[in-house]
Amino acid sequence: MTRKQRRLTMIGGALCVLAIAAGLVLNALRDSIVFFSTPAMVSEKKIQPGTRFRLGGMVEQGSLKRGDNLAVSFTVSDGSATLPVTFKGILPDLFREGQGVVAEGAIDPAGVFKADTVLAKHDENYMPKEVADALKKQGRWQEGADGKPVIGVSDSAQPKPVVTQ
Amino acid sequence: MIAEVGHYALVLALALALIQATVPVVGAYVRDAALMTVARSAALAQLLFVLVSFGALTALYVTSDFSVVNVVENSHSLKPLLYKITGVWGNHEGSMLLWVSILALFGGLVAAFGANLPLSLRAHVLAVQAWIATAFYLFILITSNPFLRTLNPPLEGRDLNPVLQDIGLAVHPPMLYLGYVGFSISFSFAVAALIEGRIDAAWARWVRPWTLMAWICLTLGIAMGSYWAYYELGWGGWWFWDPVENASLMPWLSGTALLHSAVVMEKRNALKVWTILLAILTFSLSLLGTFLVRSGVLTSVHAFATDPTRGVFILLILCVFIGGSLALYAWRASALKQGGLFAPLSREGALVLNNLFLTTACATVFIGTLYPLALEVVSGDKISVGAPFFNLTFAPLFVPLMLAMPFGPLLAWKRGDIAGASQRLMAAAIAALIAMAVLWAWTSGGASLAPLAIGLAVFVIGGALSDLVERTQLFRAPFATAMRRAQGLPRATWGTVFAHAGVGVALIGIVCETTWNTEYIGALKPGGVATVGGYALRLDGLTQQQGPNFRAQIATFSVRNGNGDEIGVMTPSKRNFTARASSTTEAALLTRGFSQLYVSLGEVTADGGQSVRIYHKPLVLLIWFGPLLMAFGGLLSLSDRRLRVGAPKPAKQARGLQPAE
Numbered sequence: 092m093t094r095k096q097r098r099l100t101m102i103g104g105a106l107c108v109l110a111i112a113a114g115l116v117l118n119a120l121r122d123s124i125v126f127f128s129t130p131a132m133v134s135e136k137k138i139q140p141g142t143r144f145r146l147g148g149m150v151e152q153g154s155l156k157r158g159d160n161l162a163v164s165f166t167v168s169d170g171s172a173t174l175p176v177t178f179k180g181i182l183p184d185l186f187r188e189g190q191g192v193v194a195e196g197a198i199d200p201a202g203v204f205k206a207d208t209v210l211a212k213h214d215e216n217y218m219p220k221e222v223a224d225a226l227k228k229q230g231r232w233q234e235g236a237d238g239k240p241v242i243g244v245s246d247s248a249q250p251k252p253v254v255t256q
Numbered sequence: 257m258i259a260e261v262g263h264y265a266l267v268l269a270l271a272l273a274l275i276q277a278t279v280p281v282v283g284a285y286v287r288d289a290a291l292m293t294v295a296r297s298a299a300l301a302q303l304l305f306v307l308v309s310f311g312a313l314t315a316l317y318v319t320s321d322f323s324v325v326n327v328v329e330n331s332h333s334l335k336p337l338l339y340k341i342t343g344v345w346g347n348h349e350g351s352m353l354l355w356v357s358i359l360a361l362f363g364g365l366v367a368a369f370g371a372n373l374p375l376s377l378r379a380h381v382l383a384v385q386a387w388i389a390t391a392f393y394l395f396i397l398i399t400s401n402p403f404l405r406t407l408n409p410p411l412e413g414r415d416l417n418p419v420l421q422d423i424g425l426a427v428h429p430p431m432l433y434l435g436y437v438g439f440s441i442s443f444s445f446a447v448a449a450l451i452e453g454r455i456d457a458a459w460a461r462w463v464r465p466w467t468l469m470a471w472i473c474l475t476l477g478i479a480m481g482s483y484w485a486y487y488e489l490g491w492g493g494w495w496f497w498d499p500v501e502n503a504s505l506m507p508w509l510s511g512t513a514l515l516h517s518a519v520v521m522e523k524r525n526a527l528k529v530w531t532i533l534l535a536i537l538t539f540s541l542s543l544l545g546t547f548l549v550r551s552g553v554l555t556s557v558h559a560f561a562t563d564p565t566r567g568v569f570i571l572l573i574l575c576v577f578i579g580g581s582l583a584l585y586a587w588r589a590s591a592l593k594q595g596g597l598f599a600p601l602s603r604e605g606a607l608v609l610n611n612l613f614l615t616t617a618c619a620t621v622f623i624g625t626l627y628p629l630a631l632e633v634v635s636g637d638k639i640s641v642g643a644p645f646f647n648l649t650f651a652p653l654f655v656p657l658m659l660a661m662p663f664g665p666l667l668a669w670k671r672g673d674i675a676g677a678s679q680r681l682m683a684a685a686i687a688a689l690i691a692m693a694v695l696w697a698w699t700s701g702g703a704s705l706a707p708l709a710i711g712l713a714v715f716v717i718g719g720a721l722s723d724l725v726e727r728t729q730l731f732r733a734p735f736a737t738a739m740r741r742a743q744g745l746p747r748a749t750w751g752t753v754f755a756h757a758g759v760g761v762a763l764i765g766i767v768c769e770t771t772w773n774t775e776y777i778g779a780l781k782p783g784g785v786a787t788v789g790g791y792a793l794r795l796d797g798l799t800q801q802q803g804p805n806f807r808a809q810i811a812t813f814s815v816r817n818g819n820g821d822e823i824g825v826m827t828p829s830k831r832n833f834t835a836r837a838s839s840t841t842e843a844a845l846l847t848r849g850f851s852q853l854y855v856s857l858g859e860v861t862a863d864g865g866q867s868v869r870i871y872h873k874p875l876v877l878l879i880w881f882g883p884l885l886m887a888f889g890g891l892l893s894l895s896d897r898r899l900r901v902g903a904p905k906p907a908k909q910a911r912g913l914q915p916a917e
């Protein structure tokens with residue numbers, strides 16, 4: 092083989108692998124990404140039962156009910172709409188009523204969001220970033236109303252460590 | 257006083273970095289040896305001042321000086337000493353200070369051990385290091401000063417995030433940064449080579465040990481982070497394809513590619529232009545990782561602060577260095593001479609294949625990590641790209657890579673004999689087939705992918721051992737001869753064997769853990785028994801205990817195996833940290849061979865039961881044992897006489913009078 096042929100073989104091989112990888116990526120992006128919605132967006136976008144998505148919002152005060160075998164149900168609200176959620180399992184350390192939550196799952200035909208994961212993606216103010224952004228967008232976010240512990244430092248850039256899921 | 261000393265030392269380090277960034281370049285341009293040697297003393301002095309600065313911050317933490325904002329926000333006087341020290345980098349400002357300290361450390365190492373480098377190359381390398389350092393000193397001093405005082409000091413600090421109060425914080429960030437920042441050396445060498453327009457095999461021989469060192473640290477850092485997440489977060493998961501994890505995986509993938517292409521460059525003087533590009537890309541990905549983690553665009557335990565000015569500043573650094581180096585590459589790469597020829601089926605060809613798959617896999621991780629960010633900016637839609645995406649893209653690309661892996665070391669340079677290599681891999685292939693058949697029969701009806709993946713892993717391990725058998729002539733020559741040959745083998749060869757086998761070992765762990773993991777999630781009352789994976793766990797009781805800065809609720813489980821013999825006691829707990837009003841879950845682990853039982857606590861249910869998660873994770877420890885083997889292989893390779901840091905042997909002549917090249 093000449094130098095040129097060798098180079099062509101290699102470039103051809105590289106292009107093949109890249110094409111396969113591009114195919115894999117496009118295929119995976121079509122099937123395996125999960126959108127984020129708040130209860131209001133759920134009714135707006137008419138998300139069909141069975142479609143997986145991430146639901147974010149605030150856990151409504153007094154809505155948390157515990158059943159047998161670690162079954163729990165609570166209501167997620169974004170101020171303008173609410174959605175009932177059921178979950179079976181252990182809730183993360185930072186799950187609280189009146190605080191933000193992100194749950195992944197799908198709506199069943201009865202209109203109840205069946206979560207298979209409740210994410211502990213919070214900062215110490217119990218506020219997931221997605222939820223905060225969504226609420227800010229809807230004008231329902233009040234700065235300072237988040238129960239942030241106040242100490243003698245007036246620094247707007249207070250560290251907000253967060254727990255990953 | 258201490259805070260001011262630390263701050264002042266950091267400013268002085270910046271001044272030294274500015275000198276180091278300019279004077280040697282001018283010296284190289286006018287070929288003045290004296291100006292070029294300034295780089296060396298400047299780098300060493302810079303290291304000294306950064307260490308003073310870092311030491312000052314550590315002292316502030318150890319003495320709990322609550323007049324410093326950073327200490328107030330991240331420390332507590334009751335915190336154990338270890339966490340006071342590790343808390344130094346358990347926050348944004350301190351971790352950036354650790355970042356520049358390690359950068360200065362590497363610069364200092366090049367200065368100290370680079371006596372045998374051509375003078376102008378050393379001057380350029382250290383100057384490029386200083387450019388990076390200058391950018392990050394400015395970043396710290398302008399946006400993230402850790403020495404800021406507060407006007408009215410509180411009596412007590414706000415304590416460190418409880419999740420970070422763990423021995424993992426002592427190991428994971430420094431290791432990871434040693435890896436991230438270590439790649440700055442290969443970057444500086446690459447940029448220096450482009451500036452000089454000259455590159456040869458000797459260049460690769462200098463770059464390889466540095467890359468290898470960074471790679472070892474990054475491997476250990478990632479593995480440590482994974483194990484930490486596994487036992488600390490209480491979910492039993494060890495890899496979440498979280499953007500922050502991906503940020504560390506990307507430089508690892510391209511760094512692994514760089515490691516292999518540098519071999520081709522050193523041995524065969526080929527792939528020069530590609531190796532330079534990889535060196536630039538690897539450090540660019542390290543910078544990107546720093547940006548993703550430090551700018552607050554991602555929410556995670558790593559994002560300490562979300563201050564937009566910081567994000568913009570790091571983004572600026574990112575653009576200048578990545579854009580600048582790539583532009584320089586586009587402009588100068590053609591000046592580098594092409595090297596040796598090789599057939600596609602050869603050791604070089606195999607290493608090209610390795611590079612191709614590693615960089616493509618890296619690209620898929622890149623897309624999966626940045627696509628959600630890009631989409632949010634463009635359309636406002638929030639999406640999450642999780643494990644399913646990476647299972648569909650990353651995994652298929654790793655299969656051919658692992659299939660090809662055992663062939664590489666068995667092929668000759670320049671022109672390889674694929675039939676001969678296949679023949680020598682026959683034993684490994686047969687072992688893999690047997691493993692697959694046995695697993696298939698044993699788990700009939702179960703997951704069909706798992707036996708295939710285990711077979712692949714056995715093939716990789718068998719292939720690594722075949723290489724060893726081949727080189728020592730074991731089974732063919734008398735045993736004593738084989739042993740003598742084994743002793744005579746270069747350490748780099750042993751390194752390859754261990755590192756490649758490590759990949760297979762890790763794969764076995766990953767497959768076993770994900771496929772045959774059993775779990776029990778439920779509520780137990782004292783006296784209640786849960787059976788998981790053939791073990792019976794009995795909840796003996798619940799107790800309370802006071803820790804230094806937390807209150808712990810502890811559950812005691814006695815564990816019996818299938819025969820009813822008691823094999824141990826497990827005490828998972830939940831800790832409530834008063835200073836931050838937050839709690840952490842301390843999982844209990846019971847190791848049986850390479851498998852583990854894992855218990856973590858949930859909340860107490862209404863009827864007085866304790867909710868628990870219990871997992872049996874077969875061969876889970878292999879997931880981290882694999883990377884340990886890889887890192888050990890890297891260490892062996894690093895200790896090879898040929899590659900010792902600072903190699904090759906310095907010439908015994910007066911160096912100062914040499915004309916600059």
